[in-house]
Amino acid sequence: MSKRESAKYKIDRRMGESIWGRPKSPVNKRSYGPGQHGQRKAKKLSDYGTQLQAKQKLKGYYGNITERQFRRYYQEAVRRPGDTGENMIGLLEHRLDAAVYRAKFAVTPFAARQLVSHGHVKVNGKRVTIASYQLREGDLIELSAKARDMAVVLEASQSSERDTPDYLEVDPGKSAKFLRTPKLADVPYAAQMAPHLIVEFYSR
Structure with a gap:
């Protein structure tokens, strides 16, 4: 870790x-x-x-x-x-790992970064391993065939903890399209x- x-x-x-x-x-x-000092009065x-x-x-x-x-x-x-x-x-929301997290391909941003760095994510058909990669409007993000069957991906896509924002068009557990740059009010x-x-x- x-x-x-x-x-x-x-x-x-x-x-x-x-x-x-x-x-x-x-x-x-x-x-x-x-x-040890965590309980002190703030x-x-x-x-x-x-x-x-x-x-x-x-x-x-x-x-x-x-x-x-x-x-x-x-x-x-x-x-x-x-x-x-x-x-x-x-x-920040244009980051690839942020989009992977928003699309519910990963449970946490940390898991999203790991998914990218391990080569499980493609952008417009090309594998990208840089978590900070800046997406452009219209970019298609896809999970590899192997990643789609991973327990962590399945858990995230089926989770009810959070919803996917409307600036992403998501095919659950498979792909997502980055539609537009969000404003602060759009980000969940x-x-x-x-x-x-x-x-x-x-x-x-």
């Missing part, structure tokens, strides 16, 4: 909420943070602390991607016309995300 993957068990407790909405989340049993966060927490939550949600990569998304979002926060959400986050706070954090 990678360091990033094992971190998923701590992210929820650090944030004090289930950011993926999973019933297995440890905050469903223990709402306080991890570690201090009121400063503006900086609130912004940092918003960044850590969104970064952690997408499989705990690296800080360097996350900052790159922000920089690209700034360069694009329109609202920077909305642009950032759009870029289980916890409230605040990209405007992340913009404030990086623009300090």
